[in-house]
Amino acid sequence: MVDQPVRRVFVPPQSGDPNPDQPPPLNPARITGVASGFMTAKALFVAAEVGLFAALPDDGATAETIAQRCQLPVRSARAIADLLVATGLVEHDGERYRNAPDTEAFLAGRGPLDMRAMLRYWDLVSYPTWTRASTAFRTRQGVRAEQLSEEQTRAYESSVALVTAETAADLAEAYDFGPHTRLLDVGGGIGTFAKPILRAYPRLTATLLDLPDVVDVARAEVAADAFADRLDLVAADVFVDPLPAGHDVVVVANFLHLFSPERNLELLARLAEVVAPGGRLLLVDWFRDPAAPHPATRLGSGEFLMISGGDTYEASDVTGWLDQTGWTPVEHLPLAAPAGLIVAERVG
Missing domain, CATH: 1.10.10.10 (Winged helix-like DNA-binding domain superfamily/Winged helix DNA-binding domain)
Structure with a gap:
């Protein structure tokens, strides 16, 4: 032998x-x-x-x-x-x-x-969550703790602001908010997207809607801003609580990827109920290119699953949801890769 x-x-x-x-x-x-x-x-x-x-x-x-x-x-x-x-x-x-x-x-x-804010988020929130990755991948259910501490919430929102700042600036330039008077920012975090829009359009007013613990952090972040009197902060669960009406443009940025297709259909249908015909919906997200996935979408597919059962979606997935929920897709514009903007209009 x-x-x-x-x-x-x-x-x-x-x-x-x-x-x-x-x-x-x-x-x-x-x-x-x-x-x-x-x-x-x-x-x-x-x-x-x-x-x-x-x-x-x-x-x-x-x-x-x-x-x-x-x-x-x-x-x-x-x-x-x-x-x-x-x-x-x-x-x-x-x-x-x-x-x-x-x-x-x-x-x-x-x-x-x-980039230290991102490392802090990965350490305090993402790292412990991924210890339960096996459950998430097997069940397609999020495994992150339902309630984050104030320190974890700040780490999460600061990291999101860091990652999305370029995209937020792109959105304020890529889309003409001039015809609109009142903006609703769904899942707006600490105002990363609302701030550059309000700064660029002095006649626009806005409502930022997010969960109560996030809104508590956002209040401190926007209190000293010159446009603070034009931005209302509303603490609510977009899937449960009544949604504020009277907005002619809605921004949903980096939010769809946190949820399953079924939940996103529910979200888009709820938004259609509070937007008048002709109102615009702006969906900003990391849209997955199936032929050549961006490195960020590869990481995001796992991270968004861990957080709340989400995923990165193709643009065709999203336009299909719009067709089912009372919206007409208008255009798809590229933003800072891998982000993109899908514009839709409320069906009359």
């Missing part, structure tokens, strides 16, 4: 020039890398929480310096930094650690975009 060679589990990825006449031997590096990804993800979240990236100057810092600045034990500072070196987010020359260029730009608080 010939002894089989022992297979190593932890093998670094192959490097060097491959032999064109012989395929490289298979190894499990990709599998172990993906499977252990939760460890590096959590290290990333902790690093952002303790301010590790902000603590690294251009010329780098030793583990001892990181520990002092971040109030960590030296061994912990070294362990977190080493995990991030493996991802490429942190660089190490044998003595000093420094931010990679993209890390410096987006995680140190000194660049053009600060």
Whole structure:
């Protein structure tokens, strides 16, 4: 009997020039890398929480310096930094650690975009929710806690605002709100979409509708805005409570993806009941391209399922729902990828 060679589990990825006449031997590096990804993800979240990236100057810092600045034990500072070196987010020359260029730009608080709010959401809300992913994928039911703490709600809304700010600005430019007088923003969060619209159209007034805990956060976010007197905040469940009437344009942004097709049909039908014939409905969402799904929609399909049983939908799905609920599709406009805008009109 010939002894089989022992297979190593932890093998670094192959490097060097491959032999064109012989395929490289298979190894499990990709599998172990993906499977252990939760460890590096959590290290990333902790690093952002303790301010590790902000603590690294251009010329780098030793583990001892990181520990002092971040109030960590030296061994912990070294362990977190080493995990991030493996991802490429942190660089190490044998003595000093420094931010990679993209890390410096987006995680140190000194660049053009600060993505730490997204990491905070993933840490406080998304990460614990995904521990129940098996149930969600098997049942198509959301598994996130029904009630978020105030800290979790702020983390969620801040992350959504970060991700959708570009899309919100695009919407205010792509659609002419000039003919309208009163806007209803359904699931409006902390006003990410309503604010740029009101800023661009001084004669427009608006109502932001969202759940009570979200509205509590939104009040503080819009209180100091110059247009605060033109934005009413209404705490309500759009599927249960009476909907405010008197609006000639409705924005539903990044909301359909949170729910099943059946719930979206219910939502669109309810909105049709409070909008007069000729009123407009603006649906902004991450519409899935089945031929070439955008990376964000790949992540979103799982995340929206975990939150509340949602998904990313194709534009054809949405226009089909409109046809069934008293709306006529008017046009489909691209926004910042992968977002798009579907405009519909209330049937007379």
